[in-house]
Amino acid sequence: MxxxxxxxxxxxxxxxxxxxxxxxxxxxxxxxxxxxxxxxxxxxxxxxxxxxxxxxxxxxxxxxxxxxxxxxxxxxxxxxxxxxxxxxxxxxxxxxxxxxxxxxxxxxxxxxxxxxxxxxxxxxxxxxxxxxxxxxxxxxxxxxxxxxxxxxxxxxxxxxxxxxxxxxxxxxxxxxxxxxxxxxxxAPGDGRKVWLHHGSSISHGSEAASPTGTWPALAASLGGVELINLGLGGSALLDPFTARALRDTPADLISVKIGLNIVNLDLMRLRAFGPAVHGFLDTIREGHPTAPLLVVSPILCPIHEDTPGPGAPDLENIGEGRLRFKAMGDPAERAAGKLTLNVIRDELARIVHQRAADDANLHYLDGRDLYGQADAAELPLPDQLHPDAAIHRLMAERFAASAFGSDGPFALK
The missing domain is CATH 2.60.120.260 (Galactose-binding domain-like)
Structure with missing residues (x-):
């Protein structure tokens, strides 16, 4: 096609x-x-x-x-x-x-x-x-x-x-x-740049009110760009085939939001995570050697900040229509290389800083700048894992200001 x-x-x-x-x-x-x-x-x-x-x-x-x-x-x-x-x-x-x-x-x-x-x-x-x-x-x-x-x-x-x-x-x-x-x-073309984004269920739009109310769709509207959303619920796992899909898809601006699914599936340890991130970014760069590439770490998710996965549904109130999630790991397991969101943020920041020495178009955004501790006090995650419609809008506005603003990596010049 x-x-x-x-x-x-x-x-x-x-x-x-x-x-x-x-x-x-x-x-x-x-x-x-x-x-x-x-x-x-x-x-x-x-x-x-x-x-x-x-x-x-x-x-x-x-x-x-x-x-x-x-x-x-x-x-x-x-x-x-x-x-x-x-x-x-x-x-x-x-x-x-x-x-x-x-x-x-x-x-x-x-x-x-x-x-x-x-x-x-x-x-x-x-x-x-x-x-x-x-x-x-x-x-x-x-x-x-x-x-x-x-x-x-x-x-x-x-x-x-x-x-x-x-x-x-x-x-x-x-x-x-x-x-x-x-x-x-x-519909005729309007010359807008194309933003290609990959992330977890939060980027997919879980708990958003409608398809134009997901945070990537809202941010694309605010930024004046065309969106291709590869947010994949439960499946942002640094899979090589996803990296190749990103590599092979024409785009002007690219972002990858990494971390939450890897923790809540208890998918890998720190030893595997760093090389997997490097390989994922290497593959994207094969197809987009100079496009602005933004690595976004996880937003605040209190159950996994310092507690490893796996995550699991808490079925206690499911009959009343309230599905919540909980972390099943032990914080002491971090010493053995188990991943938490704080561990992942530190590693992503380190990797981007290392690579940016040879890649001026590679950038990092701490996900807590989109939704952080103060926000959680006012707008808690309803199921302990996913944003609601109000949080999607908050994230979109902050992402648009940070990424598409005059000094942002996606500034439309």
């Missing part, structure tokens, strides 16, 4: 059909149409129902059979349809896969954000779809199938406009058909 951030219109014509029942133009979503209209995806898969956007390429997906990664990369955080039209009604048929926890109240439906000429102008959800039912006590999961649903945005302004539909950041979404009451064409 085209570069995922390339907004230039393609020459492939859109061949619509007019629905007699609704008098809307129905455009089945094919691979070629998705290539024309989608931004923020690295790969597209043809399915029985339509097209499934992926945020990791097929080669990367083939190198890891982990179910958590498969779910995270197929949840389209930052992926959006972008087109130009005079339509006053827009409908999108999708088949979602929604996550649900056994014994817990239903999770909120994923949200579709509609932007008209860059302004949030509507929000809606779909019904139906598949349900991925997870048993938190055993880790097992089963998929309960369901029907295709429709999200509808009526009463749009009657003028030619740029429309974006941001897909739910937390629901796997197969695109089936687009219906409008006027023809559509790919």
């Amino acid at each position: 085209n570069s995922p951030h390339d907004p230039a219109p393609r020459s492939t014509p859109v061949t619509p059909e007019r629905s007699r029942a609704t008098d809307l133009i129905t455009t089945p979503i094919t691979l070629s149409l998705a290539e024309d209209l989608l931004r923020g995806a690295l790969d597209l898969e043809r399915t029985e129902h339509g097209v499934l956007p992926h945020r990791l390429p097929a080669r990367a997906r083939a190198q890891c059979a982990d179910g958590q990664l498969a779910m995270a990369e197929a949840q389209p955080s930052g992926v959006r349809l972008a087109f130009r039209t005079r339509a006053t009604t827009v409908e999108l048929d999708t088949l979602r896969t929604k996550m649900s926890y056994q014994g817990a109240p239903p999770r909120p439906d994923g949200v579709y954000d509609l932007l008209v000429d860059g302004v949030l102008s509507g929000q809606a959800s779909v019904t139906g779809g598949n349900v991925l039912l997870v048993d938190m006590t055993t880790g097992s999961a089963e998929t309960v199938p369901g029907p295709v649903g429709t999200v509808r945005f009526p009463s749009l302004p009657d003028r030619v406009k740029n429309v974006e539909i941001w897909l739910p950041h937390n629901e796997i979404t197969q695109l089936v058909a687009l219906r409008t009451d006027a023809p559509v064409e790919p």
Whole structure:
């Protein structure tokens, strides 16, 4: 497919059909149409129902059979349809896969954000779809199938406009058909720089209110850049295939937020961590030798500041809809090389300082500058691990000021 951030219109014509029942133009979503209209995806898969956007390429997906990664990369955080039209009604048929926890109240439906000429102008959800039912006590999961649903945005302004539909950041979404009451064409490019970001579930958008409310999406809006979000819930683990995906994705600005998943999965010890970070950065630099590259350490997470992982769900109140997390490690194990967030911050700062002697475009940001001790007193993490909507906005504003400000590494000059 085209570069995922390339907004230039393609020459492939859109061949619509007019629905007699609704008098809307129905455009089945094919691979070629998705290539024309989608931004923020690295790969597209043809399915029985339509097209499934992926945020990791097929080669990367083939190198890891982990179910958590498969779910995270197929949840389209930052992926959006972008087109130009005079339509006053827009409908999108999708088949979602929604996550649900056994014994817990239903999770909120994923949200579709509609932007008209860059302004949030509507929000809606779909019904139906598949349900991925997870048993938190055993880790097992089963998929309960369901029907295709429709999200509808009526009463749009009657003028030619740029429309974006941001897909739910937390629901796997197969695109089936687009219906409008006027023809559509790919949105034109606007020359904005492309920011490629990788991180954990916090960057993915866990607990954000909607897809444009994740901190990377908010920061991209404040910074005036195009976002490609490779925030992968539970899967920011310094995997070589992720580094190669970052290497091979065209971008002007790159950031990697490293640490939390490595601690809460108890993935490695200090001896392995440092070389893994070097290798990850080396791979990115193979494809982006001079692009501004910002390494961001973890935000404050009190349960893991000085206590190693693994982390685990605290199921005591899950029946009341309150899922919280706890650290299971022993602080004394730091002497044996177990990682905590404070250990990781020190090591990341050391590595960036060492490499910056030969790489003037490499920078470091302490995640506690985005959310720190004073913030935790006023806005605690609701589940001990993930920010809520207010914290996402706080992080976005601080990141934008630090990274995109006049003296920041991403300053648009």
